[in-house]
Amino acid sequence: MATTHAAVGLLLALPLTVLAPELAPAAALAAMIGGIFPDLDLVAGIHRRTLHFPDYYWLGAVPALAAAALAPGTATVAAAWFLLSAAVHSVSDVFGAGTEARPWERTSAEAVYLHSRSRWIAPRYWVRYDGAPEDYLLTVCLLAPGLVTFGPTVRRVALALIAVGGAYTLVRKHLPAVEERLL
Numbered sequence: 001m002a003t004t005h006a007a008v009g010l011l012l013a014l015p016l017t018v019l020a021p022e023l024a025p026a027a028a029l030a031a032m033i034g035g036i037f038p039d040l041d042l043v044a045g046i047h048r049r050t051l052h053f054p055d056y057y058w059l060g061a062v063p064a065l066a067a068a069a070l071a072p073g074t075a076t077v078a079a080a081w082f083l084l085s086a087a088v089h090s091v092s093d094v095f096g097a098g099t100e101a102r103p104w105e106r107t108s109a110e111a112v113y114l115h116s117r118s119r120w121i122a123p124r125y126w127v128r129y130d131g132a133p134e135d136y137l138l139t140v141c142l143l144a145p146g147l148v149t150f151g152p153t154v155r156r157v158a159l160a161l162i163a164v165g166g167a168y169t170l171v172r173k174h175l176p177a178v179e180e181r182l183l
Contacts, residue, residue, distance in 0.1 A: 001130040002039045003165035007142035008092065009035030009085035010150075010158060016077070017149050023077045028146065028154045030078035032161070034085030038093075048099050049113035056115060057087035095126040096135075101176040103129035131172030139165045 009031030016024035041050035064080035090112060098108025103123075111123035127135050143158045150158070 001135045001139065001165060001168060002036045003161045003168070004127075004130075004135055004139045004142065005035035005039070005085070005089040005092070006032040006161050007035070007139045007146075007158075008088055009033075009081070010146040010154070011142050012085055012088065013081055014145055014149060020072055020077070023072060023074060025151060025154055026074045026078045027081040028150055029157065031081040031085040032157060034082035035089050037082070037086050038089050046113075048093055048111065052090045052093060052112050054087070054090040054094070054112055054114055054121070055117075057083055057090055061087045094121050095124045097125055097127070097129040098123045101179070104132075104173070129172070131169050133169060136165050136169040 010028050013024060013028035013031045016027045038051045038053075039047075041047050041052065045051065061080065061083035064076070064083050068076040068080040093112040096111065097103030098106065099110045100108040106123075106125070109122050110120040112121050113119075114121050127138065129135070140162055143162060146158050147155055
């Protein structure tokens with residue numbers, strides 16, 4: 001669920017509230033966007049392949065983190081945390097379900113595409129499927145520290161993610177049938 005990935009991004013930015021509090025909001029917002037970014041391949045491309053790079057995002061994230069450490073500023077920190085969150089998102093999709101429309105049926109052996117090896121990595125099902133109740137609980141738990149640590153802008157985005165994630169969880173199992181009727 002994209003909201004869970006955004007929540008992980010917010011959690012990744014949390015240390016900056018102590019290390020560089022003036023840069024923490026930029027890191028948090030960029031990390032939440034970076035957490036959502038790979039899932040844009042749902043609308044353009046092949047989901048979990050076109051914008052998911054569990055191997056290659058790290059090639060940008062590590063130097064970007066080094067640049068942010070050496071020359072901390074809004075732009076360097078935002079770029080670093082965006083890439084870090086996109087990398088973590090791409091890797092963490094392995095721990096969920098496959099790419100099928102009804103992932104609770106476990107019919108797909110494709111969790112995320114590993115470009116460097118030209119093959120799909122199989123799902124682990126630690127989270128049964130995107131939008132499962134435990135996925136939503138994970139979103140809420142991961143966002144909670146940011147709700148009490150960050151200022152109003154980040155807090156509003158986090159609350160919006162909680163609302164969107166909750167709504168998605170309520171309708172998730174009905175979406176494949178709705179899609180079939182529309183197509």
